[in-house]
Amino acid sequence: MRLVADLFLLAGALFAFLAALGLIRMPDVYNRIQAGTKAATLGVIAVLIGVGFLYPHWWAKLLCIAGFVLFTSPVGSSTIARAIYLAGVRPWKNEARGEESS
Amino acid sequence: MTLNVLEQIAALLLGLALLLGFVRLLIGPTAQDRVVSADTLSVIVTSGLVGMAAWLGNIIYLDVALVYGALAFVGIVAIARAIEGGHQ
Numbered sequence: 802m803r804l805v806a807d808l809f810l811l812a813g814a815l816f817a818f819l820a821a822l823g824l825i826r827m828p829d830v831y832n833r834i835q836a837g838t839k840a841a842t843l844g845v846i847a848v849l850i851g852v853g854f855l856y857p858h859w860w861a862k863l864l865c866i867a868g869f870v871l872f873t874s875p876v877g878s879s880t881i882a883r884a885i886y887l888a889g890v891r892p893w894k895n896e897a898r899g900e901e902s903s
Numbered sequence: 904m905t906l907n908v909l910e911q912i913a914a915l916l917l918g919l920a921l922l923l924g925f926v927r928l929l930i931g932p933t934a935q936d937r938v939v940s941a942d943t944l945s946v947i948v949t950s951g952l953v954g955m956a957a958w959l960g961n962i963i964y965l966d967v968a969l970v971y972g973a974l975a976f977v978g979i980v981a982i983a984r985a986i987e988g989g990h991q
Contacts, residue, residue, distance in 0.1 A: 833940075
């Protein structure tokens with residue numbers, strides 16, 4: 802049981818790390834929103850499942866936190882994306898690919 | 904409880920994630936990048952608090968994680984509405 806919990810914890814921490822790496826590597830603020838939000842949400846859900854395997858009698862509060870994160874993370878990121886779009890930031894285009902697409 | 908090797912690696916990865924998020928928070932060219940980085944950092948810190956509750960074996964840290972998530976959500980939405988600017 803502890804090995805399953807450790808694998809879930811490791812997967813969650815890996816997805817959190819990949820979200821932060823996406824924050825560094827992505828070229829645009831819209832790409833950074835989707836990298837950070839989706840990978841970090843999956844990471845926190847995996848960490849919650851792992852802690853639920855470690856302490857099975859904590860399931861009620863873990864379920865509360867999981868539902869809360871699943872509710873607030875898309876709402877927050879879409880609010881940020883709407884604010885950025887209304888502030889006038891245009892999406893990124895890859896100038897290194899040349900003119901053939903336009 | 905004492906941490907074994909897999910849990911130590913998981914804690915190290917969470918620490919590296921926080922470090923990279925703080926790098927983007929510091930060097931972000933515009934205010935929008937900093938807000939996005941703060942949003943991701945709040946989710947990562949929530950998972951770190953849940954892991955800390957498992958490490959210390961104390962259920963009170965789950966309440967801390969829940970309240971931290973609520974306050975971070977309210978703060979992120981407030982900052983997002985503030986950087987939106989006036990519409991004409």
